[in-house]
Amino acid sequence: MRGTTEGQVYLVGAGPGDPGLLTLRAAQVLAAADTVVHDRLIHPGVLAHARARARLIYVGKEGHGPSVRQEDIHSVLIAQARLGRTVVRLKGGDPFVFGRGAEEALALEAAGIAYEVVPGISSGIAAASAAAIPVTHRGLSGAVTFATAHRADRSTDWAHLAGAETLVLFMSGRRLEEASRELIRAGKPASTPAAVVEAGTWEHQRVVEAPLAVVATEARQAGLGSPSLLVVGDVVSLRARLPSLAARRTSTHEARIANAGGRS
The missing domain is CATH 3.40.1010.10 (Tetrapyrrole methylase, N-terminal domain)
Structure with missing residues (x-):
């Protein structure tokens, strides 16, 4: 200073x-x-x-x-x-x-x-945690990569990101389809667990969880928007094993989406 x-x-x-x-x-x-x-x-x-x-x-x-x-x-x-x-x-x-x-x-x-x-608590960690997704977990992921989906120079290294054990992609709302497609093209299995977290930790937080191949479609059909994070990796599968934590942050609207089978 x-x-x-x-x-x-x-x-x-x-x-x-x-x-x-x-x-x-x-x-x-x-x-x-x-x-x-x-x-x-x-x-x-x-x-x-x-x-x-x-x-x-x-x-x-x-x-x-x-x-x-x-x-x-x-x-x-x-x-x-x-x-x-x-x-x-x-x-x-x-x-x-x-x-x-x-x-x-x-x-x-x-x-x-x-x-x-x-310093403040980064949404890259907090939003995932609020969605009951630990970004690291022994036996599933010992490393996490943070990146942004919005780059002015459009030089995203998708091959590098596809190799991440856990990937947290900031500012991904408008580029979900592109990000999912490019990650799969770069070698990430289409079946990899993924989740989109909208407004993480806010009262109106919503989460859509689906395989990487369809997570963008599911998020769009659920009406998710900005701000949102994309989390990709096996750690996302832990969300189903942490229902108490997930329920604490589930909005009424998200509950309606879940009851409708992932559609709004």
Whole structure:
């Protein structure tokens, strides 16, 4: 951390969604913030930790929808800090896991703004756990690979991803069909257990579980959307052996889908 101005910026991970999974440090800095610059996927219960007079600035991004440019977010953070304010940049999950937090840290570093990174629980682990899917398990998977389905350069190494014992694919909602197809083409068996977790840890979390060959079709027919994670690997099969954990996070809508045989 380095800085020469009065203001301070905290790059804060808000966790996967459930306000109860916010860290104590994140709650502390939110309570002290003059300005909160927040993403789209922030639970209202997390924002409730901000002090009443804090200024809330929305800078959300949405794939194939209206988005605030990353450079403009940098400008907002720097401008607010130079006014002498304590600024919380609130990001879903962890700032440094597919959250562009490092880009913001580099911009603050270059501008001479004091900053601190407050890690958050990554949705890549939490959403899978909330869906009763352990990403590692002795005898099934001793390693997990995290990747994003959305890459600007379109250079996804599907052969590498297909070799993962457990694969957790972020931002997969709009690319489920492509991801499933490319993984199978790269050598992943079509019968590999897979699951799509929508809105992991939120009240409206939904899960569709199916073999890799058909999981995208099942998710689309169930009406799953963004945000969602794709989990691929034998660990997904453990979900059926953890019904108590799965039921704790099952929404009424998901129950209707299950009772209808996986269709909505």
